[in-house]
Structure formats: C-alpha cells, structure tokens
Amino acid sequence: MEFLESGLLALVLAAFLAGAIDAVVGGGGLIQIPALFAVHPGESAATLFGTNKCASVVGTANATWRYALRVKMPWRTILPAAIAAFAFSYLGAAAVAWLPKDAIRPLILLLLILAAVYTLKRKDFGQLHRPAHAGPQELIYAVLLGGVIGFYDGFFGPGTGSFLIFLFVRFFGFDFLHASAGAKVVNVATNLAALAYFMPNGYVLPVLALTMAVANVSGSMAGTWLALKHGSGFVRQVFLVVVGVLIVKFAWDTFRLL
Template sequence: MEIVLTEQITFLGIFAVGLVAGSVDAIAGGGGLLTLPALLATGIPPINAIATAKLQSTAGTCSAAICYFRNGTFDLKPLLLALPCTLIGSISGVICLNYINPQFIHGLLPLLFIVVGGYFLLSPQVGDLDRRQRITPNMFAVLIGTSIGFYDGFLGPGTGTFLMAGFISLLGYNLRRATAATKVLNLTSNVAALALFICAGQVLWSYGLVMAAGQIIGGNIGARLAIGRGTGLIRPLVVSICLVMILKVWGVEMFHLLT
C-alpha cells in the first residue's frame, strides 16, 4: 500500500512539473530546466531520463504548435525547407553522441546565453513588428535549421531560445511569430530524436506519458498566454531563462571544481 501511494505521489509530481514546464517552454523555451532534473530525482538512469524527457517535451511542443497554428500566428510555407534540414540535423546530432564528448559545447553555453539574453534585453528589433529580413528562408533553413537541429539532438538546452533569436535577427520575425515558428522546428527535432530513443528502447513510457499529459495542458496554456500578451510576457521570460541557464551551467561547473 505504501509503495502504491509513493508511486502515485511521484506521478502527481512529474505531472505538475510537466504542466509548469510546458507553459514556460511554449513561451520562451527552457522547460528542460525543470523536467530532466525531476525525472532524474525519481531515480531512473540518466539515459532513460533523457529519452523520457524527449517524449514529454515532444508532446508539449506539439500542443503549443497546434495552438499557434490555429491562431494563425505563423505561415508554414517559409518553413518547408527548414523542416527536413532540422530533421537531418537532429538525427545527426543524436548519432554523434556516440562518438563525440558534448562537454566541449557545454562549456560554451554560458557565453551563448549571455549573447542571446543581451540581444533580447537590449535589441530594438525584438518587438511586435516584423523587421528587415537579412537572409532568405532557404538559407536560414540550411544554416540555422540544420545547425540548431544538430545541437538539439546532440545536447539540447536552450534550443528554442536560440531558434527564436535566429528568426528575429535573420528573418526579421516579430516576437509572437518567432515564438510560434520556433515550436514547429523544435517539434521536428524532438520527433527525430525521440524516434531514435524509442528504437533503442530507452523511453520509460509510464513516466513519459504522465509528464506528457501535463506538458500538453501546459503547452496550450503557455501558447495562449504568449498570443494574448506578446512582447510584454515573452521578452522578460526569455531573458530570465537565459539568466537561469547561465547560472545553472556555471553553478554545476563550480560544484565539480570544488568537489
């Protein structure tokens, strides 16, 4: 009886984490800051936690993308080439995990988040109006879709935030439109990585589906909030996510140095 009760509390906890993470992720990215530690806290092995996190994040991203699409927040046509490029990049990233140590990229993350966070905080381009397009959608697909897709499959933290910065700075998207388009490419890279994890038998379905239920609800809530409140909500949340990412990475590195 006590074991059953403990399991129920665990499932309730990861459902709640999925709900909150789905809301945050739909607006600014960074939901993985909550979901992966929560899954690891249940005691499951790290590789299973990563694979299961990919299942629930795919569900939340899908929920948010559908909400944005129904609202007419973005046009799918400019993203048609970016979808297969992101897919190929993500698959390549997962495969490379078997041959390359991701630590060399991990060490660069704080600098990347400082740049992205500073851009969202200070740049006048980040707003409710579209700006001048700097490159073509096809060039964006090849350069950004492939590289960010690779990064998502290989490492992952902050993928949505990096994509948003790319859409705004290179394609001139306004903040709402960039957030919505980000969900589509993020969903593509998630599905590609998830398929490989499923084939390897590394997904723990009971944990993943419970957290996915929370993600679906949270993703819908977050997307609706972003659509309704726009820059006033998205911009400060993105900056906050970047700050948390910086503190998290540097905090872990300091912990390892001290121990």
C-alpha cells in the first residue's frame, strides 16, 4: 500500500512537471512516460502509452485554450496542419509494422543537433513574429508540415512538440511564443488520433489517467502563464534546454543499441 501511494504521488508530480514543460515547448513525454513505466512495470506498453495520451491531451488542450485567450492564433496555418497531422498519425502508427523504429533513431538525433545549432547561431531566431506565407502557398506548406509531423508522432513520437516549434519558426516566420501556441493545436490532433486507437481497445488505466490529467492541467496552467509572462525569449531558452535533453537521450539510446 505504501509503495502504491508513493508511486501515485510520483506519477502526479511527473504529470505536473510534464504539463508545465509541454505547455511551453513540448517534451512532457520525457518525464511522464518513464515515470509510468517505472511505477507500473507489469502493464503492457500500449496501456501505459494510452494512459499517457489521456493525461497529456487534456493538459495540451488546456494550454491551447489559454494561449488562444492571450495570443492571436495563426489559425489559417495551424488548422490545416492539425487536420493533416491527425490523418497522417494513423499512417505513422501503421508504418511501425514494416520499418523498425531503431532505423530512424540516428536520423532524429542528427535533426535535433541541427535544430539546436541553428537556433544557437541565430540569436534573433524566433524573436519577431513575421508570418512568411499566405494564400494557397500557406495551405500547402501547412499540410506538408502537419503530415510529416503527424506521421512522425504516430510512428515514433519523442520530441514532436519541439520539432513543431522549430519548423513553425523556421518555415513560417512565427516567433517562439506563436510557434508554441500553434504547436499545441497540432499536438492535440495527434494525441486524439492516438487515443482513437488506444481507448476502444481498452489500452487505458482510466482512474490513473484521470488523476494524472488533473495534475497535467495544473502544470499546463503554470507553464502557459510563464510562457505568456516572459514571452518568446523565455520559450527559446526552454526550447534549447529540452532539445539538449532530447539530444542526450537519443545519443545514449543510439550508442547503447550499437
């Protein structure tokens, strides 16, 4: 009983921290998923991933709503991207059957390093909000971005939020604050796509998911408040920290497999 209580407390704290980080730059799964596997080692991976998605989608939706109240959301870009991401996340999940995840791990590591170096070298990167596309071109680029990120999230997942923010800044001219707000909408779409598979098949621990969802929402409120209060410069700094952690994790996993 004592272990169960301490395990639940650890998961609540993990969900709070995950919600806070996810609300700023994504990457909450780096905290929440390992915590679930540590506390419930006997559960199937699908059940723990489904529980994680249930908790995180509520926090991400809350962050989206709070951003929308304070930030002028670039809906013409992010809605087509979200729809494409929802559809292509199914294809990404299906691709797991014929393409081993480990085959793309070194590529993801390289892309993360390039994103970090690019952001560090360009001090003004993401500081000003200057949307770069309009009309049909904006729609095409948004669908391409959403499709690629949706496929990746369905297939692999880690770092999805950080990749979204970088791509919104680099290819659409958003500042980090607007990019983070837009990334939340796309993240909600990919999470819902995953839940459309997990929930009907019973891959969720409902009571635990609800408990963690409350903690995740509380964390997302704190993270969104910090992002809105301190602006793009703060989001940029947290982005670099989270990408740095992802690089270390991917490097460790890659070389361990080799």
